[in-house]
Structures are given as structure tokens and as C-alpha cells.
Amino acid sequence: MTAATLPPPRETGGPSAWLRQNLFSTWYHTVLTVVVAVLIGLFLWQVGWWAVSEARWGVVTTNLRLFLVGQYPFEQAWRIWLSLATLSVLAGLSAGRYGTAVRTLAMWLAAGQLLLGGLAAISGMALAVPALLLLNAALVWIAFLVSVRRPLPRRALLFGWIASVPISFLLLSGANAVGLPTVSTNLWGGLLLTVLIATVGIVLSFPFGVLLALGRRSDLPAVRLLSTTFIEVVRGVPLVTVLFMADIMLPLFLPGDVRVDRVARAIGGITLFSAAYVAENVRGGLQAIPTGQIEAANALGLSAVQRNRFIVMPQALRSVIPANVGLFISLLKDTTLVVIVGLLELLGIGRAVLAQSEWFGAQLEVYVFIGAVFFVLCYTMSQASYRLEEALGVGQR
């Protein structure tokens, strides 16, 4: 007698069945469910009541400008807008050219600008601010649509991104030589400074970390020793110390007439710090590559550089995406530490605002706001990372 081919057992479904199974299966489960539900409800009610009726959100709305750009001079604000517009267009163009990960980032950039625009509108800022933010969000979308129709070559986009960093920096800081009044970086602040430090830090520390990881596995003893020493020293020291060193010690070592900007020093410190961690993550990925891969590449006649570029690195980097994104998320949050070298990023501005006498005691409102902004930024990064993992098939092939 041959066994019949049976259909799989039917799933007993429906939300009510799920509820019964998971929340109300026995009398003590039912009691627990009810008690916990009541507690959660009470908590949410309290928080909601506080947020709606007690909280003095005026501390955020009246100081919104400070939170966003610090003390950047009002009449020079167009430079920030121009930088932001560049970023929006580049993000939109890239979203049309690349896959879902870049699209997620661009989508969140547009959404974030809309969110800020809404916030600016209800804060009673000049109408131009929400209007321009709306326009910027639209720019992301328009650039995306254009790029989907006629994708730019990758090389042009890459060049655009690389060029945009110094150009934006120059635009924001100004140069008397070209007739742009300089804006001292002491005046930069808030979200602008947070995003700037984090973005440049992430973008620079990644390639530097990859080089360090390769250096640590190099056949040349001098390169290996230098890389290992750098990684171990930096990892053995708290970030606060590195920032202090960058801020106070560096000028002592440089000749008197060479002045490195304070923001640049902070970015440098954070970059070096994060690069050491990137290097160790990447080294983990490199070690996971089976020797058979390297032998196959050698047997095909690939050179050492080609082997690393086409075989080893793509696999190693792909497998360490989760670890690296985690690292970059903590880098973003660690930018709050630049407060100790006198830079007022988002959290620093928050403290400065709280020092104003009329907002005495409004800590909760300020920190809730800052926390929410950081959450949106970090959540964006982690979502983009999931999309990237899906697109590259991490854990599947």
C-alpha cells in the first residue's frame, strides 16, 4: 500500500484564536494579561496627558532654530539651504540609480525634512522655513524620478558625493577669498553639527578602517605593527580622551601658524576612534573567508589587489554589515561627546537652552525632543541596513 500525499495540516487561524492561545489560555494567563494591560494603559495615559496638557513644548518651538542650526547667522542661512538642497538632489539621484538601501535613506531624508517642516510650521517660524523644507523634500522626489528615467553613471554620482563634502564645508564655513564671509565653526550647532560630524565621521572612518584591517593582516611586518599598534592604542582609550587629545594636544604639536579648525579636529578624533573599531569588525569578516576562496582566486591568476577587491572584500564587508551599522549608530550617538570640547551639537544646544531662565525646569521636554530626533536618525540607519542586507542576500548565499 502506498502512502497518500497529504496536504499540510490546516492552520487554525484568526486573531481571536491567536489571542486565546497566547493571552488567555489559562486563568492565570488571563489575570496576567489584564493586569499588564491595565498598567500599560495607565502609563500611556499619564504620558499622553503630560505631553498634551502639562509639557511646555514652547521650549522646543521657540528655540527650534537653535536646535536645528545653532547660532549660525540668520542672514547667512541660505548657505545651509544650498547645502541641504545639494544633499537632497544627490540623495534623490542616487536613490534612482542604486537599490533599496539608498532608497530607504533618501526616503527618510525626505520624510525627515517634511517632519521638520511641519515642526517649523507649528512653531511659528517664518513661513519660508517650512516652505523651503517642503521644497527640499520635493527635490529628493524629483531627482529620484529624473534618475529613474535617465540613471547617471555611478562614477558621476560617486564623484558628486566626494566633491559635495568639501564644497558643503567650504560653503558653510565661507572663505573671504571668494567673497563669502567666514562663519566661525563655533557658531555651528544643533542638528546641523550632529549630522555633519556623524556623516563625515562615518564616511571617512569606513575606508580608513578597511585599510587598517588589511594592514593588520599584511605580510609586511612594519605595516602590520603600525596598524596593530594604532588599533590597540585607540581601542584602549575612551573617546573623551581622544577628543581631548585632538582638541588640546594636536595644536601643541603643530607649528604655531597652522590652525586646524575645532570642528575638523573633533571630526578627526571621532574618525580615528571609529576607524579602529571598523578595522576590527572588518578583520572578523576577513577571517571568515575560507582559504579555498583565496586559492581559487590565485589559481585563476588574479593579482593580490584584484583578489582583495573582487573576491575577499565583497564577501568580508557584506558579512559585517550588521556589526558596522551598529558601530555607526553608536558613532552618531557619541557625537554628543563633542560637548566636552566646547562644540554645541544637538545635546549641547539642549543644555544651553535649559540654562535660559524662562525655561528653567523644562528638562523633560528638551530631552524627550532630542531623544526623538536621535531615534529617528538611528532608526533610519538600521532600516537602511536591513534593506542592504536583503539586497545583498546576507545569510542566504
Add this chain to the structure above:
Amino acid sequence: MIERKDGQDPRVDDERPAKPVADVIVARDVHKWFGQLHVLRGINLTVRAGEVVVIFGASGSGKSTFIRTINRLEEHQRGQIIVDGIELSDDIRNIAAVRREIGMVFQQFNLFPHLTALQNVTLAPVRVRGWSRDKADQAAMGILERVGIPEQAHKYPAQLSGGQQQRVAIARALAMQPKIMLFDEPTSALDPEMISEVLDVMRELAESGMTMICVTHEMGFARAVANRMVYFDEGLIVEEGPPEQIFGSPQQARTRQFLSQILH
């Protein structure tokens, strides 16, 4: 040990081969140590163009190590290896030149998991030979057809069966248009039902006149395809000869014993 070999094989002599084209691989007194372990203890072997040589022997006998010295995946520490007139030395240009002549197929396939089958095959022609993408794609599709899996070209290795992966690996090696193919136990990691599809490809390749060295225990394949069989034991060539001799009247007691263990 060397005298014995010299006496048996008139093609191995102390002068450089007059026509390097005829003797595409010449190994003379090749030694290799792993730490204290002496794994190759003086290997002499000459392979002529178009010849199919099957190497067999117990695991640990040095057969895999030996064929890996031929394209310098392992370095030999004494003796000479000359491939197509180029002697292997520390000079990376020589190593690169030799590797361009030799394709290799591994026991564990070693396909690049982040690339599709087609990309696996075209990578080296594009990056090493400098072919255009179109030319490489066309050639690769031709080779994938030859190994019987053109419909799998756009799949990733993890989506293929073991036999299909090994055929992609053979295609990848062939795409570089090598003069010599090395097979290092190409069917040992395969499920039994997939072995024949790989052996069929290898047989077709041998019939097309490719010079091949195969480390394998597929004795049916050896009997049908090999021009010469070489028995390795403890880092030495114990016996070599045409399949009829090896299977019919092996000269050495150790060869007889080994064959009786693997041929039931």
C-alpha cells in the same frame, strides 16, 4: 629512489627538454616539508601535451600537495618544476605566467558565493585577460553550454546542486583557455548520483585533447580515460604506468595492496 624513476621513464633526463611544448609539465626531484613533516620526498614526473594522468593513493600520500605545487598554491622547497617552458620560482611574474596556463578544479568547488555562475566564469577573463564584458559573456555562455548548464548562468552557487557547482567550477577554469587542467579530487565532495555528470564533462574534456592531471579515486574513469596512472605513497611515486598495467599486473606490492583495498 631517483635512479629507479630514471630507469623507468626515458623521458626524464637531466637536460632541459629540447621541445618544451611536448613536455608541458616537468617535475624533477620535488621536495616539500610542512614544518618537520616531509610530505613530498623527491617527485619526478613528466607530462606530455594532451596526456591524461591520474594520480591516486591514500590520503596523506602527498598527491594533492604535489598537484598544488604545479600552480604554486604550495611552494616546493627543493627541485624543479617547469610548466610549458617556464620554471616556477619566487618571481611572481613567473607564477602569474604559469597560472595563466593552468586551470584548477577543487574538491570543495570554491566558487565565489557572491557572484552568479556567469560572473564566476567571466571574472578572470575580464580582469586578468582584459577581455571586454561582451566577449567574456559570450565565451562563458559557450563554455557553460559545453558543461551542460547554460540555463543556470544567472543563479548563485548556493542555488545549484553540488554537481552543477562543480561543473561551473570547471567552466570557470576553462574560461581562461588553459593548456593544462588540474583536478584535485573533483568528485569526492559530491553525492553519488552527481558524480557521473562531472566525470562526463571531464571525459569530454580529455577527448578534446586537453592535458589533464587528475587526483581521483574514480577507477572507472581512470581505466577509461587515463593515458597513465601514478600511484603515490608517503610522498613518493611508487609506481606508474598505463591503466592496463596498473589494473592488470601492478609491479609493486604496495600498489597491489592499495588497489585491493579500493576495488572490492
